[in-house]
Amino acid sequence: MDSQQTVVLSILFGSCILLILTPMVFKKRTKWTFDAHNKHVYITGGSQGTGLALAKRLARQGAHVTIVARSVSKLESATAEIGGCVASGSGNEQLVKYQSADLRNAKEAARALADAEKAMGKKVDYVFLCAGGAKPGLFAEQTAEDLQQEMEKDYLTAAFTAHAAVQSFLKHPHPAACRLVFVSSICGIMGLTGYAGYAAAKFAVRGLAESLRMELLMYGIRVHIFFPGTIYSPGFEEENKTKPAITKLLEESDEGVTPDKAAEILVRGIEREEYAIACDLTGNLIRSLTKGATPANRTILDGLYACVGWFALSIWRRNADKVMVGERHRMAAART
Ligand SMILES: NC(=O)C1=CN([C@@H]2O[C@H](COP(=O)(O)OP(=O)(O)OC[C@H]3O[C@@H](n4cnc5c(N)ncnc54)[C@H](OP(=O)(O)O)[C@@H]3O)[C@@H](O)[C@H]2O)C=CC1
Numbered sequence: 001m002d003s004q005q006t007v008v009l010s011i012l013f014g015s016c017i018l019l020i021l022t023p024m025v026f027k028k029r030t031k032w033t034f035d036a037h038n039k040h041v042y043i044t045g046g047s048q049g050t051g052l053a054l055a056k057r058l059a060r061q062g063a064h065v066t067i068v069a070r071s072v073s074k075l076e077s078a079t080a081e082i083g084g085c086v087a088s089g090s091g092n093e094q095l096v097k098y099q100s101a102d103l104r105n106a107k108e109a110a111r112a113l114a115d116a117e118k119a120m121g122k123k124v125d126y127v128f129l130c131a132g133g134a135k136p137g138l139f140a141e142q143t144a145e146d147l148q149q150e151m152e153k154d155y156l157t158a159a160f161t162a163h164a165a166v167q168s169f170l171k172h173p174h175p176a177a178c179r180l181v182f183v184s185s186i187c188g189i190m191g192l193t194g195y196a197g198y199a200a201a202k203f204a205v206r207g208l209a210e211s212l213r214m215e216l217l218m219y220g221i222r223v224h225i226f227f228p229g230t231i232y233s234p235g236f237e238e239e240n241k242t243k244p245a246i247t248k249l250l251e252e253s254d255e256g257v258t259p260d261k262a263a264e265i266l267v268r269g270i271e272r273e274e275y276a277i278a279c280d281l282t283g284n285l286i287r288s289l290t291k292g293a294t295p296a297n298r299t300i301l302d303g304l305y306a307c308v309g310w311f312a313l314s315i316w317r318r319n320a321d322k323v324m325v326g327e328r329h330r331m332a333a334a335r336t
């Protein structure tokens, strides 16, 4: 290679590097970052479990918090608990308030949000959709009403409040500083025995969030979705009372987290501007494998997760299916 060729090759190589690096260096920085300080944070299902843990965490970060649920007594004690977490000496007087509403009703959902803004004297900035919960059961043993209720408490509660929130965001002085955070579940990206009704509703939440993530880019509004596995909340204690033994067995492979840990992971994911947020390795494998056309969190790592998940989940499913077939034989033997 003569010196002229070396120069040409060096220029070509240099240009390639520049082409790759320039957009990275001059990448348009987003103007708005997640900062709860002085924001009006609206949390549905904020009276217990994950919603309450989230409210306390964001109150510590200086947020004004409105929690929404049905039971007034639970709302009152939760409000006091959150009040104990407000950042002292932050200079601004932090407010913690509640709204009692059955969010399965669209009018109630819109009313609660409007009233919260009036009471706080401030438009909502960040809306967290935590209300929901499972009533697991074998499909054949569930009633049609059970199926309807799962859809209402897990999908419609999220959809109605999201709808009211978007209307409000569009009247916000900075819509691009607003965020909508959905709480789905691992059951929103994979189905399993005992969760037919619940998983369907949590999959619906995913469809909604995924469409809104794209659509609301138009206004700069950011959307996130959380896919946690087991969370040791009061709701979890409650659902375990009626959970089929076989569902408990299948769930065993999921270690689970406390509500505080779940809230910490969710907030960290939002701070990193991740669209889809999972709790642990299992969650990240399933999340990456079912990513579809949504953005990755870290492209290479998510690709790796998807590859590992392809094999790990196939193996897990094979064993889970064996458990189910074993159940069939056990039931047949019990009949004879
Ligand atoms: N716990 C778990 O293992 C997992 C939970 N999730 C999801 O995380 C979210 C939080 O769950 P978790 O931490 O267990 O919380 P809990 O089940 O302990 O609490 C649920 C909260 O939602 C409120 N809520 C329920 N229905 C309505 C309604 N119709 N209108 C208004 N508020 C309502 C409850 O208050 P009230 O009853 O007074 O209205 C309560 O504040 C849920 O969406 C759940 O599906 C996801 C994965 C795992």
Ligand SMILES: CCCCCCCCCCCCCCCC(=O)[C@@H](N)CO
Pocket: 133, 134, 185, 186, 187, 192, 228, 229, 230, 231, 235, 236, 239, 250, 251, 253, 254, 282, 285, 312, 313, 316
């Ligand atoms: C190495 C790969 C292993 C793959 C393992 C897959 C294990 C799946 C476990 C699913 C646990 C269900 C969590 C959500 C539960 C939920 O949302 C309700 N509890 C709501 O209250």
